[in-house]
Each structure stands twice: as C-alpha cells, then as structure tokens.
Amino acid sequence: MPLILNGLEPLPWWLAGAGIAVVTLALLGVTGHRLGVSTGFENVCALVVRAPYFGREALRGSNGWRLPLLGGLVLGGFLSAVLGGGWEPTWALGMFDAEIGWGPAGKAAWMFVGGVLIGFGTRLAGGCTSGHGIFGLSNLELPSLAATVSFMTAGAVTTNLIYRVLL
Amino acid sequence: MVLFYVALGTLFGFILSRSGAADYNYIQGMFLFEEFQLYGIIGTAVVLTAPGIWLLKRYGRTLAGRTLAVERKAGHRGNVYGGILFGVGWSMTGMCPGPVLVNVGEGKLYGLAALAGVLAGAALFGCSYRRLTRPFRLPPLAVGTGEG
Numbered sequence: 001m002p003l004i005l006n007g008l009e010p011l012p013w014w015l016a017g018a019g020i021a022v023v024t025l026a027l028l029g030v031t032g033h034r035l036g037v038s039t040g041f042e043n044v045c046a047l048v049v050r051a052p053y054f055g056r057e058a059l060r061g062s063n064g065w066r067l068p069l070l071g072g073l074v075l076g077g078f079l080s081a082v083l084g085g086g087w088e089p090t091w092a093l094g095m096f097d098a099e100i101g102w103g104p105a106g107k108a109a110w111m112f113v114g115g116v117l118i119g120f121g122t123r124l125a126g127g128c129t130s131g132h133g134i135f136g137l138s139n140l141e142l143p144s145l146a147a148t149v150s151f152m153t154a155g156a157v158t159t160n161l162i163y164r165v166l167l
Numbered sequence: 168m169v170l171f172y173v174a175l176g177t178l179f180g181f182i183l184s185r186s187g188a189a190d191y192n193y194i195q196g197m198f199l200f201e202e203f204q205l206y207g208i209i210g211t212a213v214v215l216t217a218p219g220i221w222l223l224k225r226y227g228r229t230l231a232g233r234t235l236a237v238e239r240k241a242g243h244r245g246n247v248y249g250g251i252l253f254g255v256g257w258s259m260t261g262m263c264p265g266p267v268l269v270n271v272g273e274g275k276l277y278g279l280a281a282l283a284g285v286l287a288g289a290a291l292f293g294c295s296y297r298r299l300t301r302p303f304r305l306p307p308l309a310v311g312t313g314e315g
Contacts, residue, residue, distance in 0.1 A: 001187075001192060001193070001196070001202070003185070003187060003190050003192075003193075004190050004191060004192060004275075005184065005189075005190070005273050005275075008185065010185060010186055010187045010190075010193070010204065011182070011185045011186045013186070013203070013204050013205075013206075013207030013208045013211060014207065014211050016182050016185070016186030016187075016188070016208045016211075017207060017208045017209070017210065017211025017212040017214075017215065018211060018212075018215055019178070019182040020179065020182060020208065020211075020212040020216075021211070021212045021215035021216045021219065022178075023175055023178055023179045023182070024212070024216045024219075025216060025219040025220070025223070026175060027175055028219075028220065028223055028229075028235075028237070029219075029223050029229060029230055030171070030229060030230050030231065031168070031171075031229060031231070032229045032233060032235050032236070034237060034238070034314065036314055037263075037264040037265045037268075038264040038289075039311075039314045040264075041264065041285055041286060041289040042289055042293060042311075044286060044289075045286060045289050045290045045293055049290050049293060049294070051290075051293050051294045051296075052296075052297075052308060053293040053294070053296040053308055053311070054293050056308060056309050056311065057309065058309070058310070058311060058314070059311070062314070064168075064169070065168070065172045068169045068170075068172035068173045068176065069172045069173075069175065069176040069179075070176065070268055071173055071176060072172065072173040072174065072175060072176015072177040072178075072179065072180060073176045073177075073179060073180035073183070073265055073268035073269055073272070074180065074268045074269070074271055074272040075173065075176070075177045075180060075272060076176060076177040076178065076179060076180020076181040076182075076183070076184060076269060076272060077180050077181075077183075077184045077189065077268065077269035077270065077271065077272025077273040078272035078273065078274075079177065079180075079181060079272075080180070080181045080184035080185055080269075080272075080273060081184075081272070081273045081274055084185070087273075087274050088274055089274045089275075089276055090274060090275055090276065091275075091276050091277060092275075093191050093261075093275075093277060094190070094191045094192040094195075095191070095192050095195060096191060096261075104276070104277075107277045107280070108276075108277060108280040109280075110259060110260075111259075111260050111277045111278075111280035111281040111284065112280045112281070112283055112284040112287075113259065113284060114255075114256045114257075114258075114259030114260035114262075114281060114284060115256065115260060115267070115280065115281040115282065115283060115284020115285040115286075115287070115288060116256070116284040116285070116287055116288035116291070117252045117253065117255050117256030117259065117284075117288065118253055118256035118257065118260065118262070118263070118264060118267065118281070118284070118285050118288060119256075119284060119285035119286060119287060119288025119289040119290075119291075119292065120249075120252060120288035120289065120291055120292045121249045121250065121251070121252030121253030121254070121255075121256055121288070122249065122253045122263075122264055122289075123249065123288075123289050123292040123293070123312060124245040124248060124249025124252065124292060124299070124303065124312060125245055125246050125247075125248075125249030125250045125252075125253055125312065125313075126240050126241065126243070126245060126246060126249070126311070126312035126313025126314075127240060127312075127313050127314075128253065128263050128264045128265075129209070129257075129263040129264070129265070130263075130264070130265055131240075131313070131314070132240070132246075132250075132313075133209060133213075134209065134212050134213060134216060135216070135220075136240060137213050137217075138212075138213050138216035138217040138219075138220050139217075139220050139237060139239070140217070141239050141240055142242060143240050143241065143242035143243070143246045143313070144240060144246075146242070146246040146247055146250070147246040147247070147249070147250040148250070149250075150246065150247045150248075150249075150250025150251050150254060151250040151251070151253045151254035151257060152254065153251075153254065154250065154251040154252075154253070154254025154255050154258070155194075155197075155198045155254040155255070155257045155258040156198045156199075156200070156254075156258075157254075158198070158254065158255045158258035158259065159194075159195050159198035159199055159258045160198065160199065162258070163195065163199065164199070
C-alpha cells in the first residue's frame with residue numbers, strides 16, 4: 001500500500017525498525033538519555049504555561065535536548081516530503097476521506113479532539129509509543145508493558161468501532 | 168550537542184515518515200489487524216534495542232565517558248488509564264506523538280490541528296496534576312509520571 005505522502009512506497013519494516021533501534025541506542029549510548037517524545041510536549045507547554053508541574057527541575061533541565069529532538073522530527077518530515085516528490089500542504093487523509101468524507105473543518109475538529117486525548121493520555125501514562133513501547137519494553141519495565149497493552153487495545157477497539165461497526 | 172539532537176530527531180522523523188508510522192492508513196491497518204508493517208517495525212525495534220540497552224548498561228558509561236544510569240519509569244494507575252486515552256487518540260488521528268510532529272513537517276494540515284490538541288491536552292494535564300495525584304496514585308509532582 002502506498003503512503004498518503006506523495007504515493008511513495010514505504011521502507012521495508014525491518015529497515016525502519018532497525019533504524020529506530022539505531023536512533024534509540026545512539027541517544028542512550030552517546031548522551032545517556034532514554035528515548036521519549038511525549039515529555040517534550042511538556043517542555044513546550046512550560047515555555048508558556050505557568051503551573052508548578054511545568055516548573056519542576058527535572059523538566060526544565062531537559063529543554064536542551066528535548067526541544068531540539070522535537071524540532072528534528074518536524075524537519076525529518078519536511079525533508080522526507082522534499083526529497084520524495086515535493087513538499088505541498090494537503091488535507092488528504094486516505095481512508096478517512098473515502099469512508100467518512102468530512103471537509104477540512106470537520107477534520108480539524110476531529111484531529112484536535114484526538115490530539116487532546118494524545119496529549120493528556122500520554123502524559124498521564126508517563127510515555128508514548130517511543131518511551132513505553134520501544135524503550136520501556138526493551139528495558140523490560142512492567143509499567144511500560146501495562147501502558148503498551150492499554151494503548152494498543154484501546155486503539156484497536158476504537159478503529160474497529162469506527163470502521164467495522166459504525167460505518 | 169544541540170545539532171546532534173536535531174540530527175537524531177531528523178533521522179527519526181524521516182524514518183517515521185517513510186515507514187508508514189506517520190500514515191493514517193497504515194495506523195488503521197494495524198488496528199484492524201490487516202497490515203503487518205507497524206507490528207514489524209515496533210517488533211524489530213524492540214528486538215534490536217533490548218540487547219543494545221543491556222550491553223550499554225553492562226558497559227556502564229556513555230561514549231562521552233559519563234556514568235550511564237537508566238532510570239526506570241514509575242508504575243501507577245495512569246499507565247493504564249492514560250494508555251487507554253492515548254490509544255483512542257492514536258486511532259482517531261492516526262498519529263502517536265512523534266508522527267504528530269512528522270505530519271506537520273510533511274505539510275499535512277490536519278497535523279497542525281492534532282498538534283494544537285496535543286499541546287492543549289498536555290497543558291490541561293500539567294495544570295490538573297495535583298487533583299489527579301491521589302486517584303491515579305501518581306508520583307510526587309517533582310518526579311512526574313515518567314519521562315517518556
């Protein structure tokens with residue numbers, strides 16, 4: 001199945017998986033940091049929101065590496081588009097367009113609500129796919145297994161509810 | 168060092184962009200059990216990262232020569248309840264936190280709406296931490312739920 005991005009063919013799964021392992025181990029081996037993306041959203045919030053939670057020392061001290069990592073992720077997506085057929089703003093959303101068919105306003109609202117669940121949920125869980133699913137599982141941590149099973153199950157239930165029950 | 172983090176993030180973002188991990192269709196295919204791609208990616212990453220972490224911990228130092236101590240995440244009720252909320256959001260958007268940023272970079276405009284939601288959700292969580300501490304048995308505020 002081609003990607004939504006310029007109809008590109010995806011990398012083989014083993015190559016992508018190996019690449020993510022290299023990124024994770026390079027971060028740990030060179031700097032001692034455990035990979036994790038979702039805490040970086042707290043670093044962004046801490047720039048503008050005044051709350052005791054965002055003022056804690058452990059978070060402030062990680063601005064120097066988490067913010068550049070987040071910026072890199074945006075840059076990586078941008079370069080991927082530029083080098084793979086060109087960068088162009090788009091609302092194309094694959095099977096959502098084919099089966100649900102909402103316009104930009106509906107999609108934006110849907111994405112915002114989903115985003116709130118991601119932001120609140122990952123921070124309550126203490127990590128996301130990278131911090132729990134990849135690093136935590138690789139380090140044999142039980143809380144990460146609990147979180148990973150929870151988000152994989154909830155995702156499967158939600159998608160099946162949307163595309164197999166409601167539609 | 169800042170450049171190192173930007174470079175690592177860029178490589179990570181490029182891989183997520185080109186593998187299907189930042190693609191709405193591939194995420195739905197994973198949750199419908201119709202596409203192996205994402206299971207293969209996460210599985211390969213874990214199978215290769217696990218022995219790597221073990222070796223690095225045994226070595227006990229970073230390549231820069233500093234002591235390597237991997238702090239384990241705290242266990243609490245938020246692992247499950249937060250995980251469930253996140254799973255619903257991942258299904259709705261087709262993005263987990265890394266891919267939210269990747270989608271923005273790729274020029275997918277709905278990624279901006281998702282990013283706004285993520286930041287609003289994280290801000291709401293941070294401002295509610297004291298109220299959530301007891302019901303979810305969260306660690307003290309200075310510690311947080313887990314750096315991830």
